[in-house]
Amino acid sequence: MDVHEVLEKTVSGLGYELVDVERSPRGRVLRVFIDKPDKPRGVDVEDCALVSNQLSRVLMVENFDYDQLEVSSPGIDRPLKKEADFARFAGSEITVKLRLPVNGQRNFKGVLQGVREGKVRLQIDSGELVFDLASVDKARLVPNFDRAKSTDRLV
Numbered sequence: 001m002d003v004h005e006v007l008e009k010t011v012s013g014l015g016y017e018l019v020d021v022e023r024s025p026r027g028r029v030l031r032v033f034i035d036k037p038d039k040p041r042g043v044d045v046e047d048c049a050l051v052s053n054q055l056s057r058v059l060m061v062e063n064f065d066y067d068q069l070e071v072s073s074p075g076i077d078r079p080l081k082k083e084a085d086f087a088r089f090a091g092s093e094i095t096v097k098l099r100l101p102v103n104g105q106r107n108f109k110g111v112l113q114g115v116r117e118g119k120v121r122l123q124i125d126s127g128e129l130v131f132d133l134a135s136v137d138k139a140r141l142v143p144n145f146d147r148a149k150s151t152d153r154l155v
Contacts, residue, residue, distance in 0.1 A: 003064050007032060010058050014051060019074040028067040033074040043073045080139040086115035093142040098135050
């Protein structure tokens with residue numbers, strides 16, 4: 001099993017969602033971002049500690065080489081990686097960087113209309129843009145501080 005599979009299996013087994021995994025340039029720091037969609041205030045320090053302790057044990061048993069493990073929430077500018085993310089956050093404002101330009105442009109900001117059969121729909125100032133999910137290089141939620149205050153969700 002590769003490290004991503006081990007992380008996914010362990011994190012989901014604890015009842016959390018694995019949002020993203022990053023490795024430092026030399027691979028010595030392993031950063032794991034988790035979420036718990038059904039928890040109204042989002043993940044907190046106790047959640048991160050629980051996942052960190054479990055992952056430390058599992059990674060030691062599986063003999064993965066790293067120096068430091070960091071577990072945290074994805075934050076209010078959460079990355080969107082999976083098709084389920086694009087479905088879950090429909091109606092939210094996002095930024096998207098595509099791998100290849102569309103009409104000479106790679107970076108877009110707009111309201112996510114959703115995803116269907118691998119096609120993402122984004123409402124931008126000039127209309128609706130539709131592109132393949134596979135063509136997304138990076139996508140993130142645009143922080144909405146009013147929404148963060150009104151839902152009283154930790155970020």
